[in-house]
Amino acid sequence: MNLLNISGSPHVHSDESTKRIMWRVNMALIPALLVAIAYFGVTALLISVISVLSCVLFQWLIEKYIMKVPSTICDGSAIVTGLLLAFNVPATASMLWIVVIGALVAIGVGKMAFGGLGKNPFNPALVGRVFLLISFPVQMTTWPDVSKVQFFGLDTVTGPTPLGLLKERGAEALDQLPQAWDMFIGHIGGSFGEVSALAILLGAAYLCWKKIISWHIPVTFIGTAFVFSAILWLVNPVHVEAVDGVKQLVGYIDPLTTILTGGIMLGACFMATDMVTSPMSKSGQLIFGVGCGLLTVIIRTWGAYPEGVSFAILLMNSVTPLINRWCKPKRFAN
Amino acid sequence: MGGVHPEENKISNDAAIEIMPVPAQMVVLMNQHLGAPATPIVQKGDKVKVGQLIGEAQAFMCANVHSPVSGTVVKVEPCKDAFGMAKPAVYINVEGDEWMETIDRTPDIKRECTLEPKQIVDKLKEMGIVGLGGATFPAHIKYNVPEGKKAEYLIINAAECEPYLTSDYRVMMEHAEEVCIGVSILRKALGVPNAYIGIESNKPQAIAKMTEMARQFEGIIVEPLKVKYPQGAEKQLINAVTGRKVPSGKLPIDVGCVVSNLGTAFSVYEAIQKNKPLIENILTVTGKKLPSQHNYIVRIGTTYNDIIKHSIGELPATTGKVISGGTMMGKAVVNLDAPTVKGNSSVLVMDENEARRNPETACIRCGKCMHACPMGLEPYMFSVLVRNNRIEEAKEHNILDCIECGCCFFSCPANKPLTDEIRLGKNKVRAMMAAKK
Numbered sequence: 001m002n003l004l005n006i007s008g009s010p011h012v013h014s015d016e017s018t019k020r021i022m023w024r025v026n027m028a029l030i031p032a033l034l035v036a037i038a039y040f041g042v043t044a045l046l047i048s049v050i051s052v053l054s055c056v057l058f059q060w061l062i063e064k065y066i067m068k069v070p071s072t073i074c075d076g077s078a079i080v081t082g083l084l085l086a087f088n089v090p091a092t093a094s095m096l097w098i099v100v101i102g103a104l105v106a107i108g109v110g111k112m113a114f115g116g117l118g119k120n121p122f123n124p125a126l127v128g129r130v131f132l133l134i135s136f137p138v139q140m141t142t143w144p145d146v147s148k149v150q151f152f153g154l155d156t157v158t159g160p161t162p163l164g165l166l167k168e169r170g171a172e173a174l175d176q177l178p179q180a181w182d183m184f185i186g187h188i189g190g191s192f193g194e195v196s197a198l199a200i201l202l203g204a205a206y207l208c209w210k211k212i213i214s215w216h217i218p219v220t221f222i223g224t225a226f227v228f229s230a231i232l233w234l235v236n237p238v239h240v241e242a243v244d245g246v247k248q249l250v251g252y253i254d255p256l257t258t259i260l261t262g263g264i265m266l267g268a269c270f271m272a273t274d275m276v277t278s279p280m281s282k283s284g285q286l287i288f289g290v291g292c293g294l295l296t297v298i299i300r301t302w303g304a305y306p307e308g309v310s311f312a313i314l315l316m317n318s319v320t321p322l323i324n325r326w327c328k329p330k331r332f333a334n
Numbered sequence: 335m336g337g338v339h340p341e342e343n344k345i346s347n348d349a350a351i352e353i354m355p356v357p358a359q360m361v362v363l364m365n366q367h368l369g370a371p372a373t374p375i376v377q378k379g380d381k382v383k384v385g386q387l388i389g390e391a392q393a394f395m396c397a398n399v400h401s402p403v404s405g406t407v408v409k410v411e412p413c414k415d416a417f418g419m420a421k422p423a424v425y426i427n428v429e430g431d432e433w434m435e436t437i438d439r440t441p442d443i444k445r446e447c448t449l450e451p452k453q454i455v456d457k458l459k460e461m462g463i464v465g466l467g468g469a470t471f472p473a474h475i476k477y478n479v480p481e482g483k484k485a486e487y488l489i490i491n492a493a494e495c496e497p498y499l500t501s502d503y504r505v506m507m508e509h510a511e512e513v514c515i516g517v518s519i520l521r522k523a524l525g526v527p528n529a530y531i532g533i534e535s536n537k538p539q540a541i542a543k544m545t546e547m548a549r550q551f552e553g554i555i556v557e558p559l560k561v562k563y564p565q566g567a568e569k570q571l572i573n574a575v576t577g578r579k580v581p582s583g584k585l586p587i588d589v590g591c592v593v594s595n596l597g598t599a600f601s602v603y604e605a606i607q608k609n610k611p612l613i614e615n616i617l618t619v620t621g622k623k624l625p626s627q628h629n630y631i632v633r634i635g636t637t638y639n640d641i642i643k644h645s646i647g648e649l650p651a652t653t654g655k656v657i658s659g660g661t662m663m664g665k666a667v668v669n670l671d672a673p674t675v676k677g678n679s680s681v682l683v684m685d686e687n688e689a690r691r692n693p694e695t696a697c698i699r700c701g702k703c704m705h706a707c708p709m710g711l712e713p714y715m716f717s718v719l720v721r722n723n724r725i726e727e728a729k730e731h732n733i734l735d736c737i738e739c740g741c742c743f744f745s746c747p748a749n750k751p752l753t754d755e756i757r758l759g760k761n762k763v764r765a766m767m768a769a770k771k
Contacts, residue, residue, distance in 0.1 A: 005655045005689050008754045010740030012661040016747040018695050118696035280701030331710040333579035
């Protein structure tokens with residue numbers, strides 16, 4: 001007779017695992033990756049592969065030689081970080097090496113310095129992205145012109161992003177803005193993973209279906225950005241006005257353009273919903289989403305950067321422990 | 335709020351209740367209920383009959399224990415129970431099967447009960463009736479509503495939300511009438527207008543059967559419940575049936591409710607109408623890898639090994655765990671030579687793959703434990719607090735509200751043994767509170 005196992009209850013498990021969650025997130029990122037390859041060519045694929053491999057390698061090296069703990073690269077979380085970091089850079093040749101630095105910062109500083117998965121207060125991919133934005137401001141804001149990309153070519157013709165156009169306030173910007181449909185399917189300039197709202201929403205729908213994310217953060221994030229920018233737009237819609245004899249753009253852009261451009265979709269569906277760095281309770285997630293939406297529009301409208309999603313999410317990450325402390329689950333019978 | 339959906343695995347659903355033969359040796363523990371052990375009133379050499387009182391309830395929180403067999407008392411000394419704890423016990427050498435003359439063994443069903451509420455409660459005490467839902471709370475204490483409190487609802491727990499268990503289901507299918515009589519008796523004892531039988535809606539046949547039977551009785555209402563574990567947990571059941579919520583640290587009677595298990599209602603029928611003390615359990619023998627599935631009437635005191643031997647011969651070679659109870663709240667059996675006691679509902683045999691725990695990984699703060707918790711607690715927080723011995727804070731976060739249903743550990747993607755840590759934390763909190771007194 002063999003020996004019996006003894007343990008406390010429960011004796012069954014849901015089979016849910018961190019690994020499965022992370023791999024499902026990776027699956028959900030595939031539509032956006034495919035769209036990126038279709039629009040930006042093989043450059044997008046190469047940057048993604050390099051970013052993912054660097055993230056995994058750095059995590060392996062740090063766990064083996066610095067932390068001296070068993071490797072956790074199989075859980076797929078470094079791949080999520082790698083993909084999200086890649087999605088947040090322009091599809092240009094210089095990114096092929098710059099993204100490696102981003103990966104080192106994302107994994108080394110953003111994640112492992114705090115003790116690894118689950119202990120990082122900030123989204124690692126965004127830490128890496130913001131580091132690159134500050135360190136390589138020119139390369140990080142040089143965007144390929146999506147209509148002139150050659151599939152296998154690494155040389156790119158640069159073009160504007162909708163938000164960049166508007167930030168420069170040139171009078172001709174209004175005519176150059178893409179149509180809403182182009183923005184929805186992603187045929188616009190920008191970081192290569194963030195352009196297609198359609199592909200991102202597909203992935204997000206999959207994650208909702210698998211109960212990995214809930215609607216609370218994405219809907220409040222996008223909804224708040226929409227409502228806030230709609231109010232501004234209704235008060236003073238964007239138009240051309242002569243100021244001191246020079247024609248320039250004044251007023252605020254319409255809400256649809258707000259939510260379809262820049263990183264709002266990618267940020268709201270994949271980065272603000274990062275389990276580790278967002279609040280746990282549903283009420284906390286609502287506050288978090290509203291905060292992200294408000295900060296994004298504030299930064300875009302009155303800040304120095306045309307884009308504000310990364311900073312908005314990182315700022316809200318920093319108050320997540322406070323939100324967790326404040327938004328407790330409702331106790332039974334209390 | 336909260337809750338999970340474990341695989342139901344009610345594979346023994348269709349196995350009719352069989353009668354297990356009486357073993358040659360019998361050990362009857364004196365501690366088969368919540369509270370103090372009964373005091374043995376027999377000595378070595380005494381002859382006993384089936385249903386004879388052998389352990390008397392002398393403390394307040396205690397229940398009578400009767401002999402489940404006839405024969406000679408061999409010795410009176412402690413015996414290790416299924417979980418390795420030594421308990422006072424009476425050892426009986428079985429001779430024949432001679433029952434007390436007072437017990438009505440005819441198959442006739444008696445509906446009329448002329449006893450007054452007080453007499454019913456006294457008889458529950460005499461017959462050693464305890465709650466068969468798991469806590470084995472002595473019935474005569476539960477049905478003796480303290481002064482100043484008033485029972486308004488009687489709720490019969492037939493949710494059977496635990497995976498694998500089917501004994502309540504079988505009792506409903508085969509003994510619906512006796513159950514309804516038992517429920518009527520309990521309703522009379524409490525003096526409440528209505529009794530509600532809560533059944534999870536994944537048992538449509540049982541609901542149909544009980545609803546049909548309940549029509550013949552006054553004041554019995556069958557209440558189909560949403561399928562969700564832990565629907566049968568006392569506080570959750572009261573909430574589902576009455577909409578009332580038992581506050582932290584309070585008892586069901588504080589919100590006018592008394593809850594009993596379906597199996598208890600059946601044993602109440604036998605005790606009151608047939609004069610039969612609680613000497614038998616109805617239990618499920620089940621497991622995915624077993625050659626056959628069974629539901630049995632087993633004399634209390636039959637050992638786990640006896641049950642296994644009679645039902646399936648021997649345990650499969652790949653057996654990893656034997657559980658008394660369901661997979662969510664049952665206890666792993668340490669000692670298969672131990673006798674079964676009142677309230678045992680199953681011998682559940684788990685395969686080694688099924689019984690294996692996956693290695694623990696880092697908490698990713700997904701909040702699944704929190705959303706699964708039916709009490710609205712924060713299990714991940716208790717894990718951190720208990721590991722760091724921050725017991726005072728664990729108490730402030732209401733660790734004592736935990737009902738140990740296991741939903742947190744079940745749903746944790748990092749495989750953290752949350753329920754284990756909370757159990758440890760609760761014990762430490764209780765020890766701390768006791769030390770302060």
